[in-house]
Amino acid sequence: MNWAVIMAGGFGERFWPMSRRSRPKQLLAIVGRRTMIQDAAERLRPLVPPTRIVVVTNAVQAREVHKQLPRVKHVIAEPVGRNTAPCIALAAAMIARLDPNAAIAVVPADSWVGDVEKYRRVVGDSLALAAERDVLITIGIQPTAPHTGYGYIRLGEALSTQLSALSTQFWKANRFVEKPDVETAKQFLATGEYRWNAGMFVWSVRAIGRAFEKFQPAMAKSCARLAATKLRNFAREYQRLEKISVDYAIMERADNVVVANGDFPWDDVGDWPAIARHNPRDANGNVARGALAGLDAANCVVVGDPKHLIAAVGVRDLVIVHTPDATLVCHTSEAQKVRELVKRLAAEKRYQKIL
Amino acid sequence: MNWAVIMAGGFGERFWPMSRRSRPKQLLAIVGRRTMIQDAAERLRPLVPPTRIVVVTNAVQAREVHKQLPRVKHVIAEPVGRNTAPCIALAAAMIARLDPNAAIAVVPADSWVGDVEKYRRVVGDSLALAAERDVLITIGIQPTAPHTGYGYIRLGEALSTQLSALSTQFWKANRFVEKPDVETAKQFLATGEYRWNAGMFVWSVRAIGRAFEKFQPAMAKSCARLAATKLRNFAREYQRLEKISVDYAIMERADNVVVANGDFPWDDVGDWPAIARHNPRDANGNVARGALAGLDAANCVVVGDPKHLIAAVGVRDLVIVHTPDATLVCHTSEAQKVRELVKRLAAEKRYQKIL
Numbered sequence: 001m002n003w004a005v006i007m008a009g010g011f012g013e014r015f016w017p018m019s020r021r022s023r024p025k026q027l028l029a030i031v032g033r034r035t036m037i038q039d040a041a042e043r044l045r046p047l048v049p050p051t052r053i054v055v056v057t058n059a060v061q062a063r064e065v066h067k068q069l070p071r072v073k074h075v076i077a078e079p080v081g082r083n084t085a086p087c088i089a090l091a092a093a094m095i096a097r098l099d100p101n102a103a104i105a106v107v108p109a110d111s112w113v114g115d116v117e118k119y120r121r122v123v124g125d126s127l128a129l130a131a132e133r134d135v136l137i138t139i140g141i142q143p144t145a146p147h148t149g150y151g152y153i154r155l156g157e158a159l160s161t162q163l164s165a166l167s168t169q170f171w172k173a174n175r176f177v178e179k180p181d182v183e184t185a186k187q188f189l190a191t192g193e194y195r196w197n198a199g200m201f202v203w204s205v206r207a208i209g210r211a212f213e214k215f216q217p218a219m220a221k222s223c224a225r226l227a228a229t230k231l232r233n234f235a236r237e238y239q240r241l242e243k244i245s246v247d248y249a250i251m252e253r254a255d256n257v258v259v260a261n262g263d264f265p266w267d268d269v270g271d272w273p274a275i276a277r278h279n280p281r282d283a284n285g286n287v288a289r290g291a292l293a294g295l296d297a298a299n300c301v302v303v304g305d306p307k308h309l310i311a312a313v314g315v316r317d318l319v320i321v322h323t324p325d326a327t328l329v330c331h332t333s334e335a336q337k338v339r340e341l342v343k344r345l346a347a348e349k350r351y352q353k354i355l
Numbered sequence: 356m357n358w359a360v361i362m363a364g365g366f367g368e369r370f371w372p373m374s375r376r377s378r379p380k381q382l383l384a385i386v387g388r389r390t391m392i393q394d395a396a397e398r399l400r401p402l403v404p405p406t407r408i409v410v411v412t413n414a415v416q417a418r419e420v421h422k423q424l425p426r427v428k429h430v431i432a433e434p435v436g437r438n439t440a441p442c443i444a445l446a447a448a449m450i451a452r453l454d455p456n457a458a459i460a461v462v463p464a465d466s467w468v469g470d471v472e473k474y475r476r477v478v479g480d481s482l483a484l485a486a487e488r489d490v491l492i493t494i495g496i497q498p499t500a501p502h503t504g505y506g507y508i509r510l511g512e513a514l515s516t517q518l519s520a521l522s523t524q525f526w527k528a529n530r531f532v533e534k535p536d537v538e539t540a541k542q543f544l545a546t547g548e549y550r551w552n553a554g555m556f557v558w559s560v561r562a563i564g565r566a567f568e569k570f571q572p573a574m575a576k577s578c579a580r581l582a583a584t585k586l587r588n589f590a591r592e593y594q595r596l597e598k599i600s601v602d603y604a605i606m607e608r609a610d611n612v613v614v615a616n617g618d619f620p621w622d623d624v625g626d627w628p629a630i631a632r633h634n635p636r637d638a639n640g641n642v643a644r645g646a647l648a649g650l651d652a653a654n655c656v657v658v659g660d661p662k663h664l665i666a667a668v669g670v671r672d673l674v675i676v677h678t679p680d681a682t683l684v685c686h687t688s689e690a691q692k693v694r695e696l697v698k699r700l701a702a703e704k705r706y707q708k709i710l
Contacts, residue, residue, distance in 0.1 A: 330669055334670075337668050
């Protein structure tokens, strides 16, 4: 049967001060009406019912995940973040015990998808292919700009799927490329042979299990044991796992990696200006989630509380975020630095309450 | 004896959202530790005791004035603002009944003075001169920049004061000039013959009484009657008075106007960037009254609550003001527009609570 793993372990530092450690961006409604993790579950619903969704999150967020997704029963609360490989291995080991024939879609909790029907078709076709073949599928997004913040995947030869029902195109993966410079990214776009690595994977529980056994045998063994028992010292065991991404640990090493053609609009919603891309703008290009009074204000992203007025006068290209105990004012071109700011605040005792 | 009238009728729109109708800038501690009106009273203290200070304010602010200046007994609460002439006429009429030989200093509640000792010398000398002669003294501030936001006064011939104790220089006033353009202001500075009109006046109660009788006979008559009786219909009577400044009504018409040399640093604290001039800056030129965490932030003026963190990332030349129900983000060069913003908000019912 189809299963899904929703990866929701991030702390959303770049969305501070709205995003806090115990309620980061994936648990906030910063794009749509629902929270991002609710949107992620809803997008999967026709393919995977909530009862077959496993959410990987962390100790401080688990309660809020339960609250927002009451029908999801499988929630793994990481005692400590170990990047994506260990939690995927653990989730796969858990699912293997419940459903050895499972096909699994692994998706992030905090990305935006512009065409849910296309998304469902691509993920559905990938689940169907994964159920039939020993492949590790990564959903490669068709690039729309020479983005330097994403990894790229070069496409190899087209896959003959021989499954007549599948309308999604698949290729063998040729190679994974880390975040390129802008010139390289432009070349990638021009060739048409590259896709963005969006951190969305589909595989059978058998295929990913075999891959972990081959490339990460120690991790596979530990996770099988963690999945089998309710260990008292789960936290200590988990902490020992290698901190490594599934891309490094598996995808860049395996020879059965397949790229699905992710031809739907997609955005990783990486920082505050991304909010502007997915919310309506007023005549001056301002995007307001909350109460904004602008006077000669343009291209600002304003996020707050409808009961707290934010007045912007004679400013442009600003992100303004109000919360009851902290306010952020940031130039849109510097929004990536919010993470650095949060790291600095984290070093000071007096700011612990607002992180 | 020496008296003083502190003019505190403004609504401080340009200091919104910190400044509200019922608690505008003169009732806030936005420059020093005390509120501006407390500073104004303290500056006058050696010359005029609180018992001989008359504060002119308005109905919504009177209670707070009493609270901040408990020793001041004479508070005129204007039912409606009529500019400076009517309230000065009324205060003078009230003082005339208590002390017909009074010399009166009229000062705004909301200006900043950089050298209190010099200020006291100039105001004290002016009170001494006013007690002796039938003159209307305006304290002219030595300009330090070609400011286009102030009116200017051209100096006439020097006054032979014949009062040996006075070290302040006085001149006859040659003419009043309205806010000039920047080129004209530069010429004014170059000649050395101009002073800023700071809205600070000194005269005997007799001299100003005669001036009102001569130039504003109806107003003089009404105010004498208002001062003499506790009229039930004070508000209605007051509302009938002509809305006119004392500059237009008296100073530009009288031939006995004298300019005192205001050689102390002075600022009318007209908008948020003025706060930066009178508060310490950090290494990046930021001024914070409240809690600021800056990352690549420069030349910002941040005003808030020490318990609410304002984080500024990759921005410069901004005014950021936080209050519990409204936040302002404004470019420093556009700070004068805050007044226009407040007027727009005032036109909408939903914003009445935050004005």
